[in-house]
Amino acid sequence: MKKTGLFTFVLIIVVSCLNEPDCYQLNNDAVVIDFKIIGGGSDVVQLTSIQSPEAVVIFSDTASRIVLPLNPKKEETLYTLHGPQVDNMVQFGYKRQVQFVSEECGERYYFQDLNVLEHDFDSVRIVNAIPAPTPLPSDAKNIEIYRCPTTNLMYVSFNAETVVEGITSDYAGIILPSPGATLKDFLLPLNTASDSSTYQFMLGDSLRTLRVRYSRAKKTIADICGEQTFLFDLNADTTVTDLTVAIVQDSIHDLPIRNLDITP
Amino acid sequence: MTSRLSISILLLVAFAASAQEQDSVKQDSVKQKHDFRPTGIRFGTDVIAIIKSTTDDTFNGWELNGDIDFYRFYFAADYGYWARNYTAYDAGYSNDGTYWRVGADVNFLTKDPDRNMFYFGLRYGQSVFSEEMVIQKLDPVWGDISTTLNNSNVHAHWFEVTTGLKVKMLKIIWMGYTVRLKFALATDDTDNMMPSDVPGYGRADTQSYWGFNYQIFIRIPVRKKDSIPLKK
Numbered sequence: 001m002k003k004t005g006l007f008t009f010v011l012i013i014v015v016s017c018l019n020e021p022d023c024y025q026l027n028n029d030a031v032v033i034d035f036k037i038i039g040g041g042s043d044v045v046q047l048t049s050i051q052s053p054e055a056v057v058i059f060s061d062t063a064s065r066i067v068l069p070l071n072p073k074k075e076e077t078l079y080t081l082h083g084p085q086v087d088n089m090v091q092f093g094y095k096r097q098v099q100f101v102s103e104e105c106g107e108r109y110y111f112q113d114l115n116v117l118e119h120d121f122d123s124v125r126i127v128n129a130i131p132a133p134t135p136l137p138s139d140a141k142n143i144e145i146y147r148c149p150t151t152n153l154m155y156v157s158f159n160a161e162t163v164v165e166g167i168t169s170d171y172a173g174i175i176l177p178s179p180g181a182t183l184k185d186f187l188l189p190l191n192t193a194s195d196s197s198t199y200q201f202m203l204g205d206s207l208r209t210l211r212v213r214y215s216r217a218k219k220t221i222a223d224i225c226g227e228q229t230f231l232f233d234l235n236a237d238t239t240v241t242d243l244t245v246a247i248v249q250d251s252i253h254d255l256p257i258r259n260l261d262i263t264p
Numbered sequence: 265m266t267s268r269l270s271i272s273i274l275l276l277v278a279f280a281a282s283a284q285e286q287d288s289v290k291q292d293s294v295k296q297k298h299d300f301r302p303t304g305i306r307f308g309t310d311v312i313a314i315i316k317s318t319t320d321d322t323f324n325g326w327e328l329n330g331d332i333d334f335y336r337f338y339f340a341a342d343y344g345y346w347a348r349n350y351t352a353y354d355a356g357y358s359n360d361g362t363y364w365r366v367g368a369d370v371n372f373l374t375k376d377p378d379r380n381m382f383y384f385g386l387r388y389g390q391s392v393f394s395e396e397m398v399i400q401k402l403d404p405v406w407g408d409i410s411t412t413l414n415n416s417n418v419h420a421h422w423f424e425v426t427t428g429l430k431v432k433m434l435k436i437i438w439m440g441y442t443v444r445l446k447f448a449l450a451t452d453d454t455d456n457m458m459p460s461d462v463p464g465y466g467r468a469d470t471q472s473y474w475g476f477n478y479q480i481f482i483r484i485p486v487r488k489k490d491s492i493p494l495k496k
Binding site: 054055069071072073096097098099100101102103104105106107110 | 322350351352353354355357397399403405406407409411413454455456457458459460461468469
């Protein structure tokens, strides 16, 4: 009786523990890329398309994170990231292996030793050399792509949507190329070679002036970026400015933080 | 986690049997000198492998088993062959190879006059096999990714914790089963294809794997048993 009980007990364990393969998250072909700013936080990039020579267009979007699949036929995959102004390329190298899983699941592709063979970004860092499975785990991240910060873009906000016929500056010429645009939030480039920048706004029939003064400091935050001029202590020169201006943030950040509130 | 639980269960079963054995030894006041000379050799085969080969289109294999006793300890050895042939929606896989295992069992039924066994043991296993996979697939992003991949003469080794029963049915005919918890699989590095199924072990992508054999043995006595006293 005791022996029979023991026999049954062990048999139940055996049957209950026979493990069948799981068809969930078989392939780990996803490279998760975060865009970042050197010395700053997350970047937001605008992409019109992403292409690989062997694949169709992957997607187009504005994002701080993208996910790119690896080519299972090769041990390297080249991507071109098309933006509104510039294109960038990145080429991944990796080891890939195929494994048969089961008749139900078929085969799986296992990728490892991910590295960046070539790129034309400012800087790239491998965070995790094992690509992620899909659906993506919440903590998935493989690569961080960095760019040098832009140090001269001032974030200006009108208190209401305003029709602007034109904006010109004393050093960059025409800033608003399309007359009659309706603006609420926009960026104005500051002159890093001077302690002030002056802008003229054509609002309806009237010409209004804004002059901002600021302090400058030269710093090298990363070798790849070289020496850059950082701007702070922003203030409106009331002797020239005939707009109502409130300073919200008196230093320039990338990504931009609202610096001026203007009541036209 | 699953393998830890499995090992724990096997150890628990073994411990329970061992404790029972120690109790009965304590009650036995007569101290005896153990005779470690072998009394017989058992040869057998795995019935499940034979049945599976005829009923399962994906499997073909056989396994030979043998053991020899040294008092309550048994030296055990197995040799086998298995081949798999799987067909998935967009891939086909086949392998074949041989394997062997060696190890030792401890019998916890030392008072049994028929030398029936409830045992617990350890094994070391090795396999040499070849495998092939054919993929015919049209990927939505990368297009045609059809290919044929091969691995030849791949070596694999692993360990097993075993438990089971062996019971005398007729004069020289024995039957029994062995439950195996296989673990610590290591295979050769392979190029484009990862090993999928290791003969003697099973799926290569799991950290531990259960195995089950139902065996028929012939026991050839080599000398008369004289070391096991009759029950009082």
